Amino acid sequence: xxxxxxxxxxxxxxxxxxxxxxxxxxxxxxxxxxxxxxxxxxxxxxxxxxxxxxxxxxxxxxxxxxxxxxxxxxxxxxxxxxxxxxxxxxxxxxxxxxxxxxxxxxxxxxxxxxxxxxxxxxxxxxxxxxxxxxxxxxxxxxxxxxxxxxxxxxxxxxxxxxxxxxxxxxxxxxxxxxxxxxxxxxxxxxxxxxxxxxxxxxxxxxxxxxxxxxxxxxxxxxxxxxxxxxxxxxxxxxxxxxxxxxxxxxxxxxxxxxxxxxxxxxxxxxxxxxxxxxxxxxxxxxxxxxxxxxxxxxxxxxxxxxxxxxxxxxxxxxxxxxxxxxxxxxxxxxxxxxxxxxxxxxxxxxxxxxxxxxxxxxxxxxxxxxxxxxxxxxxxxxxxxxxxxxxxxxxxxxxxxxxxxxxxxxxxxxxxxxxxxxxxxxxxxxxxxxxxxxxxxxxxxxxxxxxxxxxxxxxxxxxxxxxxxxxxxxxxxxxxxxxxxxxxxxxxxxxxxxxxxxxxxxxxxxxxxxxxxxxxxxxxxxxxxxxxxxxxxxxxxxxxxxxxxxxxxxxxxxxxxxxxxxxxxxxxxxxxxxxxxxxxxxxxxxxxxxxxxxxxxxxxxxxxxxxxxxxxxxxxxxxxxxxxxxxxxxxxxxxxxxxxxxxxxxxxxxxxxxxxxxxxxxxxxxxxxxxxxxxxxxxxxxxxxxxxxxxxxxxxxxxxxxxxxxxxxxxxxxxxxxxxxxxxxxxxxxxxxxxxxxxxxxxxxxxxxxxxxxxxxxxxxxxxxxxxxxxxxxxxxxxxxxxxxxxxxxxxxxxxxxxxxxxxxxxxxxxxxxxxxxxxxxxxxxxxxxxxxxxxxxxxxxxxxxxxxxxxxxxxxxxxxxx
Amino acid sequence: xxxxxxxxxxxxxxxxxxxxxxxxxxxxxxxxxxxxxxxxxxxxxxxxxxxxxxxxxxxxxxxxxxxxxxxxxxxxxxxxxxxxxxxxxxxxxxxxxxxxxxxxxxxxxxx
Numbered sequence: 017x018x019x020x021x022x023x024x025x026x027x028x029x030x031x032x033x034x035x036x037x038x039x040x041x042x043x044x045x046x047x048x049x050x051x052x053x054x055x056x057x058x059x060x061x062x063x064x065x066x067x068x069x070x071x072x073x074x075x076x077x078x079x080x081x082x083x084x085x086x087x088x089x090x091x092x093x094x095x096x097x098x099x100x101x102x103x104x105x106x107x108x109x110x111x112x113x114x115x116x117x118x119x120x121x122x123x124x125x126x127x128x129x130x131x132x133x134x135x136x137x138x139x140x141x142x143x144x145x146x147x148x149x150x151x152x153x154x155x156x157x158x159x160x161x162x163x164x165x166x167x168x169x170x171x172x173x174x175x176x177x178x179x180x181x182x183x184x185x186x187x188x189x190x191x192x193x194x195x196x197x198x199x200x201x202x203x204x205x206x207x208x209x210x211x212x213x214x215x216x217x218x219x220x221x222x223x224x225x226x227x228x229x230x231x232x233x234x235x236x237x238x239x240x241x242x243x244x245x246x247x248x249x250x251x252x253x254x255x256x257x258x259x260x261x262x263x264x265x266x267x268x269x270x271x272x273x274x275x276x277x278x279x280x281x282x283x284x285x286x287x288x289x290x291x292x293x294x295x296x297x298x299x300x301x302x303x304x305x306x307x308x309x310x311x312x313x314x315x316x317x318x319x320x321x322x323x324x325x326x327x328x329x330x331x332x333x334x335x336x337x338x339x340x341x342x343x344x345x346x347x348x349x350x351x352x353x354x355x356x357x358x359x360x361x362x363x364x365x366x367x368x369x370x371x372x373x374x375x376x377x378x379x380x381x382x383x384x385x386x387x388x389x390x391x392x393x394x395x396x397x398x399x400x401x402x403x404x405x406x407x408x409x410x411x412x413x414x415x416x417x418x419x420x421x422x423x424x425x426x427x428x429x430x431x432x433x434x435x436x437x438x439x440x441x442x443x444x445x446x447x448x449x450x451x452x453x454x455x456x457x458x459x460x461x462x463x464x465x466x467x468x469x470x471x472x473x474x475x476x477x478x479x480x481x482x483x484x485x486x487x488x489x490x491x492x493x494x495x496x497x498x499x500x501x502x503x504x505x506x507x508x509x510x511x512x513x514x515x516x517x518x519x520x521x522x523x524x525x526x527x528x529x530x531x532x533x534x535x536x537x538x539x540x541x542x543x544x545x546x547x548x549x550x551x552x553x554x555x556x557x558x559x560x561x562x563x564x565x566x567x568x569x570x571x572x573x574x575x576x577x578x579x580x581x582x583x584x585x586x587x588x589x590x591x592x593x594x595x596x597x598x599x600x601x602x603x604x605x606x607x608x609x610x611x612x613x614x615x616x617x618x619x620x621x622x623x624x625x626x627x628x629x630x631x632x633x634x635x636x637x638x639x640x641x642x643x644x645x646x647x648x649x650x651x652x653x654x655x656x657x658x659x660x661x662x663x664x665x666x667x668x669x670x671x672x673x674x675x676x677x678x679x680x681x682x683x684x685x686x687x688x689x690x691x692x693x694x695x696x697x698x699x700x701x702x703x704x705x706x707x708x709x710x711x712x713x714x715x716x717x718x719x720x721x722x723x724x725x726x727x728x729x730x731x732x733x734x735x736x737x738x739x740x741x742x743x744x745x746x747x748x749x750x751x752x753x754x755x756x757x758x759x760x761x762x763x764x765x766x767x768x769x770x771x772x773x774x775x776x777x778x779x780x781x782x783x784x785x786x787x788x789x790x791x792x793x794x795x796x797x798x799x800x801x802x803x804x805x806x807x808x809x810x811x812x813x814x815x816x817x818x819x820x821x822x823x824x825x826x827x828x829x830x831x832x833x834x835x836x837x838x839x840x841x842x843x844x845x846x847x848x849x850x851x852x853x854x855x856x857x858x859x860x861x862x863x864x865x866x867x868x869x870x871x872x873x874x875x876x877x878x879x880x881x882x883x
Numbered sequence: 884x885x886x887x888x889x890x891x892x893x894x895x896x897x898x899x900x901x902x903x904x905x906x907x908x909x910x911x912x913x914x915x916x917x918x919x920x921x922x923x924x925x926x927x928x929x930x931x932x933x934x935x936x937x938x939x940x941x942x943x944x945x946x947x948x949x950x951x952x953x954x955x956x957x958x959x960x961x962x963x964x965x966x967x968x969x970x971x972x973x974x975x976x977x978x979x980x981x982x983x984x985x986x987x988x989x990x991x992x993x994x
Binding site for chain 1: 911912913930931932935936939940943944945951958959960961
């Protein structure tokens with residue numbers, strides 16, 4: 017309590033410092049006067065009395081200081097003083113300050129930018145309530161190829177049997193036509209259980225969530241709108257509640273609006289409908305299940321529980337397992353390795369920058385010896401000097417850090433714009449409190465890293481030599497430290513370069529992957545016809561569309577398919593294999609195509625035949641499978657001629673289809689994706705209402721878009737046209753993450769090299785400048801220019817070689833960490849190592865050569881004269 | 884014999900100042916020093932160098948208050964006054980001091 021009052025008094029005094037000083041001064045003056053009076057009374061004259069009084073009084077300055085020191089916090093005072101000195105020193109040498117702040121801004125800014133991404137993907141809590149307890153519950157069956165999605169009855173079964181969870185919910189997304197509004201469009205919708213919305217804490221901004229009693233088979237069809245859709249189609253009015261919204265052929269009643277900030281998936285969902293009221297088909301697997309673990313249960317335990325439960329279920333015999341994975345990983349898992357590598361890279365760049373600054377400060381230190389000597393002689397201890405210089409470093413570092421934050425802000429905005437929507441983290445990239453804290457921490461650490469050694473060295477001085485005029489620094493040790501620093505910089509830069517080049521080469525290899533079809537001059541137009549169209553009208557529309565588009569000028573061929581390659585949307589269609597004993601249920605990707613799909617796309621048919629116009633309704637049901645499916649489902653046999661029963665809505669597995677051909681594999685999940693069994697069915701025999709029109713053009717694909725649109729509109733004004741993209745753009749998008757990390761890493765590696773080379777040059781130039789005298793003597797004594805060159809180069813060469821060797825060894829050890837991201841290149845690829853090693857060595861030698869040449873051209877006379 | 888200045892430990896000095904203020908009422912720095920000197924029969928001489936820091940310290944701790952009082956045409960004095968807190972503290976300090984000195988006495992008593 018007293019302590020608090022004391023602190024308050026101190027603070028008040030800090031503010032009214034002047035008054036304190038004046039009071040003390042006046043008080044002491046009057047004390048002096050009284051003392052003088054006392055002296056006078058004993059008979060001494062006035063002036064003598066005053067002198068005696070002052071002698072008795074003692075050192076007024078010291079008195080005042082000790083009086084003042086009672087009130088102030090010594091450490092705070094000193095710190096404020098140090099900061100003022102630091103700012104003054106910065107102003108006095110603007111060149112150094114500019115270089116230092118710029119270097120730090122680059123290094124710290126890069127760290128802040130990458131950390132923003134790390135924070136967004138990996139650290140920031142997911143925007144759900146109790147996010148850490150949420151896990152994905154995925155049924156897996158490797159044999160059937162199912163990984164992750166369940167049907168509604170399966171979900172209910174899971175929910176019933178769950179033990180480690182206190183809540184469970186599920187969701188599944190898809191596309192549907194939004195009709196009954198002014199501008200019908202194709203939207204992304206999500207079926208979601210009422211329990212899931214409750215679990216993640218979704219708070220509607222209007223209306224309510226789903227009620228449990230609605231979320232059962234036969235329940236009411238209720239929908240929640242997204243904020244964006246609400247504004248776009250319903251004017252953001254509150255009277256939307258209770259109104260119907262029509263998706264395809266089903267009408268839903270609007271029960272509420274969810275805020276824009278709410279999302280379960282990275283791509284924004286426009287409408288949520290309750291999952292249970294329909295689509296309870298056990299053969300339709302589309303739901304992703306999320307469970308909330310009971311508080312206090314660890315993931316392993318929950319996993320063990322679920323596996324044990326699963327073992328008791330009959331399906332376990334068929335190879336079904338349950339895998340639990342934390343929500344966070346699923347949203348960010350892929351990015352983890354790339355981000356870790358980038359973070360390591362920017363840390364190395366910052367280390368190099370700090371090493372450069374350390375060297376710079378060591379050299380500057382020579383010119384500050386006089387100042388330090390003066391301070392010491394006035395009473396500053398070594399600790400005080402060190403503290404002062406560290407404060408200067410911290411001020412520099414914080415200034416650099418602030419500038420760096422600005423750079424990071426622009427950088428983050430740039431790469432946020434460059435990242436395609438489906439790769440963004442949930443919640444976007446933001447510089448928030450965590451990033452600011454990290455930046456401050458990094459700035460402080462950097463200050464210590466580059467400031468400690470110079471501070472220690474400069475404060476250790478011999479007063480005598482320091483104060484004398486000719487402050488020529490011997491600094492042989494200084495030079496050695498500088499050269500070791502530079503060797504380390506070269507090593508770090510080399511490691512980064514090797515990593516970057518490995519990734520660049522991997523990227524090149526990936527670009528060369530054969531996607532299984534021809535990607536050039538290919539336009540994709542997403543279309544849909546109203547759900548109300550009967551099958552034959554649908555088929556007629558699309559065959560007409562293909563014919564008319566093919567007749568357009570500039571078009572070579574056209575076809576339709578329900579899902580493009582590369583794009584890779586997870587979906588699994590059930591089928592049964594005829595003539596296979598035991599469990600003949602399988603899962604594969606279903607593609608509904610027009611007859612000329614394979615020829616349009618340039619996909620070769622390996623065996624059997626492709627589809628023709630004869631494969632239509634009324635004719636025998638046919639199918640074509642891809643090589644993976646043929647090899648997996650009928651190992652060792654010829655797939656042509658086999659019969660499969662594909663699950664079709666309405667007829668289940670009734671219809672047998674004969675496999676008439678085997679098509680070559682196409683890459684489905686991106687260029688690097690895994691193989692996936694696919695089966696193709698002619699559109700005429702399975703009338704899907706929404707298909708992708710693919711157009712092989714002779715001219716640039718974008719030029720044909722308007723013509724195609726006109727054809728579609730002309731055929732049927734109710735048809736919907738959604739996205740149009742070129743295949744080149746799709747492939748490019750799929751490569752975006754790899755391209756992004758490669759470009760960043762390459763940029764950082766080059767930055768590191770530039771910094772290292774600048775450091776090298778600086779050390780070499782300084783060494784030459786220092787030794788001018790010595791070189792002058794040598795030359796005056798007869799040394800040839802060549803030998804001087806060799807002398808200077810020799811030292812630089814030693815540092816470079818040391819750096820390159822350490823770098824190569826380090827890279828050999830570290831690049832295996834990159835293995836997850838490499839493609840077609842080994843982590844210890846000798847070509848890459850050789851290229852980078854030679855590049856760095858060459859550049860480093862050049863950096864040494866310039867000062868060396870200047871050294872060789874020193875005129876002995878001038879060198880000897882300028883001490 | 885050289886009359887060397889007897890050093891008063893700073894804690895004890897604060898106690899003496901407080902006691903002086905209690906006994907003689909509010910006073911300024913010079914008067915306090917003189918008072919201590921006289922009360923101790925010239926044995927204890929308060930150095931100005933220790934007086935002022937001590938005064939600042941008890942001011943900081945809130946044991947006294949200080950205010951300027953006009954004394955004559957051109958001069959003013961800073962008068963220190965004991966607070967209630969100071970009074971309490973004084974009693975504590977004196978008690979403590981007596982306890983310690985008695986203990987010391989016991990130790991150095993001739994056996």
